[in-house]
Amino acid sequence: MIELRPYDRLGGANHGWLDTRHHFSFADYHDPRRMHWGTLHVWNDDEIAPRSGFPPHPHANMEIITYVRQGAITHQDSLGNQGRTEAGDVQVMSAGTGIQHAEYNLEPDVTRIFQIWIMPRERGGTPSWGTRPFPKTDRAGCFVTLVSGIASDDDALPIGADARVVGATLTAGQTAEYRLGAARKAYLVPAAGVVEVNGVRVAARDGAAVQEEDVLRITAVEDAEILLVDTV
Incomplete structure (x- = not known):
């Protein structure tokens, strides 16, 4: 079973410095039908204005x-970690017993990210x-594991x-x-492009909630960049 969740029907808000969809x-945003998907609890589609970001929290x-889709995000936290993650790359924070962090777009242009929370x-x-x-060249035509427990x-x-969390890039007509x-x-979201997932058409930034499917066959209708969370 595959349930399509179109981008234009997602919850969210525009705060000026942050345009977000949930x-x-x-x-x-509260929808009792969309509290989580297994242990996946959050998938936010964030656009962060230049020279702004999330202060320490x-x-x-x-x-x-x-997952950085465009631009870069700069991280700092209460453990003393600092780093900059660019488009196509990934950062992970295990919050554990507790951590404070800040995430800033210090770039001159908009930064676009997917932020994903898993229990x-x-x-x-x-x-x-x-x-x-x-x-992205390492993910061309096949899924590569980016994050895993x-x-x-x-x-x-x-x-x-x-x-x-796995990712792939497909050219139009290619299947993985x-x-x-x-x-x-x-839960699958194309960061860019349009794909068919076991025959269901999924456009850029739409969500596809999948269960009771042994194998997913993903075909690119147009050049596509795909992110997928596999969970229980």
């Missing part, structure tokens, strides 16, 4: 993944942060959750398969 209930007991296996872990590049996924940013397993769930 795939799940978040902040002032706390988190706990959440795995927070930021950890256990509460109270040790907070941590990390970032790394994931060249599954033991067999060695070459990925680690999280403390039974979930993985992802073996999900009928007992698991997935």
